[in-house]
Amino acid sequence: MAAKNTLATDALKLDNQLCFALYAASRAMTAAYRPLLEALGLTYPQYLVMLVLWETGGSTVKDLGTALRLDSGTLSPLLKRLEAAGLIMRRRSADDERVVDVAPTEAGKALKQRALSIPQALACRAGLSERDIAALRTELHRLESRLSTADAP
Amino acid sequence: MAAKNTLATDALKLDNQLCFALYAASRAMTAAYRPLLEALGLTYPQYLVMLVLWETGGSTVKDLGTALRLDSGTLSPLLKRLEAAGLIMRRRSADDERVVDVAPTEAGKALKQRALSIPQALACRAGLSERDIAALRTELHRLESRLSTADAP
DNA sequence: GACAAATCAATTGTGCACAATTAAATAGTG
DNA sequence: CACTATTTAATTGTGCACAATTGATTTGTC
Numbered sequence: 340m341a342a343k344n345t346l347a348t349d350a351l352k353l354d355n356q357l358c359f360a361l362y363a364a365s366r367a368m369t370a371a372y373r374p375l376l377e378a379l380g381l382t383y384p385q386y387l388v389m390l391v392l393w394e395t396g397g398s399t400v401k402d403l404g405t406a407l408r409l410d411s412g413t414l415s416p417l418l419k420r421l422e423a424a425g426l427i428m429r430r431r432s433a434d435d436e437r438v439v440d441v442a443p444t445e446a447g448k449a450l451k452q453r454a455l456s457i458p459q460a461l462a463c464r465a466g467l468s469e470r471d472i473a474a475l476r477t478e479l480h481r482l483e484s485r486l487s488t489a490d491a492p
Numbered sequence: 493m494a495a496k497n498t499l500a501t502d503a504l505k506l507d508n509q510l511c512f513a514l515y516a517a518s519r520a521m522t523a524a525y526r527p528l529l530e531a532l533g534l535t536y537p538q539y540l541v542m543l544v545l546w547e548t549g550g551s552t553v554k555d556l557g558t559a560l561r562l563d564s565g566t567l568s569p570l571l572k573r574l575e576a577a578g579l580i581m582r583r584r585s586a587d588d589e590r591v592v593d594v595a596p597t598e599a600g601k602a603l604k605q606r607a608l609s610i611p612q613a614l615a616c617r618a619g620l621s622e623r624d625i626a627a628l629r630t631e632l633h634r635l636e637s638r639l640s641t642a643d644a645p
Numbered sequence: 646g647a648c649a650a651a652t653c654a655a656t657t658g659t660g661c662a663c664a665a666t667t668a669a670a671t672a673g674t675g
Numbered sequence: 676c677a678c679t680a681t682t683t684a685a686t687t688g689t690g691c692a693c694a695a696t697t698g699a700t701t702t703g704t705c
Contacts (some may be wrong), residue, residue, distance in 0.1 A: 350611040351604070353543045353559060357625045358521050358614065360632035362540075363561055365518035366662080367639040368511050373663095384691060387515075390506045400654060406506060408516055411654045413692055420690085437653040437700050451504070458503040461511065466638045472510045475631060479513035482628070485619045486520040519692080526693095537661060553684060564684050566662055573660085590670050590683040651702070661692080672681070 371464055375457050379450055384413070385421055386454075389443070392427065393451045397442035399432070408487075426450065524617055528610050532603055537566070538574055539607075542596070545580065546604045550595035552585070561640075579603065 353359050369383045376386050384407075391398055391406050398406075400414055407414075418441060421427045426447035432438040462472060506512050522536045529539050537560075544551055544559050551559075553567055560567075571594060574580045579600035585591040615625060 347608045351543055351607060352547050353540065354633075355629075356543070356611065357618070357620075357629045357632075358525065359540060359543075360629045360636070361514070361518045361521050362536075364632040364636040364639070365514045366561060367636040368514050370663090371639045372511065382690065383515075387506065387512060390504055390509070390512075394505055401652090408519065409691095410693070412656080412694080415655055417691075431654095435653085435701070439654060454504060455500040458509065464639060465510070465635055467510075467635070475635070476508075476510045476513045478628060479510075479517040480507075482618055482620070483513070483517040483520040486517070486524045486617060523693090535660065554682085562661095563663070565664080565686080568685055570661075584684095588671070588683085592684065647705085649702100649704085652700080654697100654699090656697075657695085659692100659694090662690090664689090665687085667686075668684090670681100670683080672679100674679080675677090 368461075371461060372457070375460060379453055380424060381450075384409075384417060388414075388417065388421065389426065389447065389450065389454070392441065392443045392447065393454075397440060399441060400439045403441060421447075521614075524614060525610070528613060532606055533577060534603075537562075537570060541567075541570065541574065542579065542600065542603065542607070545594065545596045545600065546607075550593060552594060553592045556594060574600075 349355060372383050372386070376383060379386075381389065387407050388403060391403055395402075400411055400418070403418075404410055404414055418427065418429055422429055425444060427441055427443055429439055429441050432440050462469070465472070467475070502508060525536050525539070529536060532539075534542065540560050541556060544556055548555075553564055553571070556571075557563055557567055571580065571582055575582055578597060580594055580596055582592055582594050585593050615622070618625070620628070
């Protein structure tokens with residue numbers, strides 16, 4: 340019984356927690372991006388939005404939310420700031436007035452050229468090979484997927 | 493040249509980014525904890541603070557910040573909320589008036605018993621063995637460590 | 646065509662993160 | 676001792692995250 344309590348207590352130690360390793364690594368990653376993105380005038384979540392828009396050429400608030408796992412409560416003010424910065428345009432869809440289309444402006448598209456070198460710079464900083472990165476990325480995607488599956492209530 | 497541009501463009505795709513996998517997995521983890529912690533009246537960062545206090549029996553704002561990689565700008569209001577909830581006590585150290593000591597109250601200590609089952613519940617939800625968890629945790633600690641090393645300016 | 650249900654974005658409110666500044670206390674140095 | 680530099684928390688301000696609500700539009704069903 341004493342042994343069992345010890346085991347359970349060990350499981351509560353901060354450095355034994357996967358959740359904290361994930362939380363700390365994620366914040367360290369964002370912090371590593373910060374100086375590079377600051378040069379582009381972007382925050383990290385804004386950068387993620389621009390990644391989607393560079394890839395798709397244009398999207399909607401809903402589809403951005405699906406891609407980034409963010410809701411309109413987060414995206415609406417963020418997109419307003421990107422619009423104010425002249426990087427994107429927003430307007431209600433003609434087809435369906437509920438939908439808001441989001442597209443990069445010319446300035447927004449042009450910014451992609453200045454972002455091209457960032458992934459390599461970060462990979463270098465992380466000290467990981469292309470192979471290591473791919474492996475870790477796959478494992479994290481699997482973990483996220485498992486954690487996100489809604490349990491039957 | 494076209495090939496090189498394509499490679500660089502591929503590196504900017506959202507789902508090829510380690511940073512996004514990390515960001516999404518971390519938020520999914522926090523979301524998975526939320527209903528369990530809500531039952532204890534804690535947010536996720538508050539839970540992390542309590543983990544440290546359960547482990548150490550008491551700490552300081554500075555040492556909490558070191559352990560959790562958070563500064564006083566984040567910790568001060570968070571600790572005020574934990575104090576208001578009756579889970580911790582804060583007071584200036586007698587030895588050094590700059591330092592604020594933080595210790596769990598009896599209610600705060602008692603809460604540990606209700607938290608003991610959480611790590612196992614999450615491990616199950618993540619669908620990972622003890623072994624897998626330890627491996628991923630180690631890799632994330634290494635990644636965080638590499639990302640956090642300040643470059644010579 | 647009427648109307649109930651569903652979809653989508655925006656808003657409101659709370660709680661982190663983090664930069665920058667402030668203020669108090671201590672440590673270090675001549 | 677005087678005086679500067681450092682250490683420590685707290686405060687202020689910005690920008691996410693996310694729950695809950697609101698309001699407009701569309702879809703589905705009769």
